[in-house]
Amino acid sequence: MFEQNCAFCHGAKATGAEGPDLLRSSIVLHDQKGELLGPFVRKGRPDKGMPAFAALTDAQLYDIAEFLHQRVEDVANRGLYQVQNVVTGNAQAGKAFFDSHCTRCHSATGDLAHVASKFDPADLQAQFLYPSRSAGFFRGGESTGPSEMATVTLPSGETINGRLKYMDDFTISIYDSSGEYHSWPRNEVKVQIKDPLAGHRELLKTYTDADMHNLLAYLVTLK
């Protein structure tokens, strides 16, 4: 309905052409279900060059109003925005970067085999830059992501290793390899943390945007 009757003046996306931008129209934004828009469109604004659309039925006017409200939602709700094509780099240059920077921890035929089939390109871009601890980027898509590992040295000199559960300035808690929970005040123990993502944080400091685009272009080939 909109395309047939309105788009010629207001543009196919309703953002205005010869006629005004309807997504910024006060009438559209105040309208709920055609109650303001319907009478307005039927009458037109002959003084400003908009003809009357007297023949449109209530149902047709409702459809036009719904279309415009959807367009407003598309624009106003950033949760609906789609990232466009992010694969713009050079895959060969990306492979060279991968071979020189990533292979100490990763392998294109091992942990990262088929990684491109697990994520769409935009998510893959974010994941290789800094993997989410729950997204399964590592180890072939296991549900648990890379955990920080803690080595805690007690006053007696005994050391306990485990997966870090919680740490603030005052308390640390871990699960050891048998799944047992332990917690200590920070000021009574020595703590060493080994974070598998530390290398990713170091790389974030050095990437050029070209490195990032090239590396993605290579990783999307790992279907």
Place this chain on the structure above:
Amino acid sequence: MNVGKILLVAGLALLPAVFVGQILNPAKLGQPPTDTWPTYNGDYSGRRYSPLTQINPSSIHSLALAWMYRTQVGPQRGEPFPEIKSTPLEVNGILYFTIPDHVWAVNARTGEKLWQYDWVDHGGHLIGNRGVGMYGNWLYFLGPDGWFISLNAKDGKERWKVHVADAALQYFTTMAPLVVKNHIIVGVGGDAMDVPGYLEARDPETGALQWRWNTEPRPGEPGAETWPDKGAMEHGGGMTWLPGTYDPELNLLYWGTGNPNPVYAGQGRKGSNLWTCSIVALNPDTGKLVWYFQASPHDTHDWDNVETPVLFDGVFHGQQRKMLAQAARNGYFFVLDRTNGKDLISVPYVGANWAKGVDAKGQPIPNVAKEPKTDGALLNINAGGGTNWFPPSYDPDFGLFYVNAIDGYSLAYLTDTDAKPEGYGGSGRTLWAHSVLEAIDYQTGQIRWCHDFPARGSARSGILSTAGRLLFSGDPSGNLIAWNPGSGDILWHFHLPAAVSNGPMTYELDGNQYLVVGAGDTLYAFQLLH
């Protein structure tokens, strides 16, 4: 002479006789906060520095929970866990605080509830509410849907309400109104549909408009040359959603303005886009612009520049100065001469590779290569910026500015490539973010000390400094912490069930100093054990 004394003298000079016997003596607005905390920031300076000393490094080990008050409103629209982001006012032993749609008055000594005011909104975002303003016996509150509401402080009854922003156009309202003389200053928010920003002064008795300052110039006015056309100017954003500060001696109101619109897509608004992303000085009686400093010319990264413009006096490179300092969301720490807006310091306090450096006026120069791209631009700052709305503090005893900062990396995407984009037009995606508390030397912009929080996540807590030589704030995992403001050593902590979600505040009643913080849906008060 410190700014507190200046504000005190100026405040007394303005005291009209008619206020005697009213709940809030207006002279209190200009005084350092002791028995009264009468504004969002405690006083006009925005320093969030209390002269109280009872709680200090020697006594703090007996600081204990005195009472708590749970708001218990349950999930709100779009907000499953509403948080107290407001800083309570404390006047005559009563605390006044808010979450969106609700105002409470509780006994500041016990947490006993006096009254609750509930607003039924018709739209607007419930992302937060910063609190109320107070003038004599009256409170001022903003509903999320653009209603400016006056309440009787005695019983919470509504006196009147006026509409200051149209929620159907996607404005929403969250700020704590600021009372300056007989002006109630009200700002607005809303980035979704490219509406223009403004700041208003309203009459305390009727809510009638006194003046409106538009964030964008109109065609033909000075500043219009920084926009390509009338349409871009009329849809240019620049919201005014956090309370500003005020210097009674200079009679200047200082305010931060938000990002231009469309937020991430700048191709339809070439130019520096005045007066978005700026610090402006306005005459509070007329709303006329006196000077401006633009923190992010032609912003394309959502760098709302609304963070508190903090006022203090002191020596700068050997010369006594009236200064204004801001830790901006764009990652820069600025110090300006607040008499004229001239830049003294512009130094990044976190990564800021969106800028190529600063120009002769001290304003950052945007790096076109790091503007949002369809395939992403990698930024060395997180998508929410180096800090955000949570209030910073300035401690005159140490000459240090404190900010809860967020280190990080993010991707900036352009999603609307149209020559005339609309809405946000793009997005930011945080890759990694990490909270640090920084103490910044205002004379150099150098970080004197930095506390690196071991916990994951972001600390979104405000900061309070006191003459008791303590600095209070929260960490990302729910600890309320007191630091030595000079060294950054931790002196005390208390673990709360949620992270501190507002700016801590303090007051003294009956010889007892109270420390009050909001964390999640609950207000917690601490005092020394006897």
